[in-house]
Amino acid sequence: MHWQLEIVFFIVLITTAFIALDVKNLLVAVVTLSVFSFISALLYIVMGAVDVGFTEAVVGGGVSGILFIVLIFKTSRRSSD
């Protein structure tokens, strides 16, 4: 139905997924993962599953990002090379 919109969303989705995998800074990776989650929520809503998209936006974009940030600040990166 909205196939042009879906193509744009898929391109942004794959781009954010690769950025989240490749980036060195973990905080940037968490923010990009939240963007990934939000774009996938938009995809669910475009496809007609409003409830699933709502859950994905709330949980993936809100709470899991907060928990990841807390875990990043709790741990430390020790790279001795």
Added chain:
Amino acid sequence: MTRKDNNPIVSLLSRIVSPFIMLFALYVIFHGHYSPGGGFQGGTMLAAAVLLIRLAAGREISQLQFKKSWGTPVGSVGVFIYFFTGFLALLMGGNYLDYSFLPLGLEAPVTRGWGILSIEIGVGLAVMGILVAIYDDLLEGEPND
């Protein structure tokens, strides 16, 4: 969270935004049975509003809004509301969670609506309490926060 200096823009903005997130979460919970949303999403948004204040204002100030020891009791109360609604229907002669047997003195469709609403409130309270408790337990050993 780890630094002690307080950014006034962040604290002011989170203080403004957090009640509106809570208001929308209550809307989502109370309209859960005829619109998208429901107990889980509303409870997660309530927890997100509490966690926003916790991230922005630090641990001592955020205790004024939602105390650290309240997480598990609120979750337990939510689970109890869910269980008690189902068990009351079981006591009145129906199946477990069969809302039309609840003793409210209304017709069956209206009784089902109120039963589903109480289930949603229970799920929302349980999700909110447990998510805030998870955050607090993750930050358990932090000295200043």
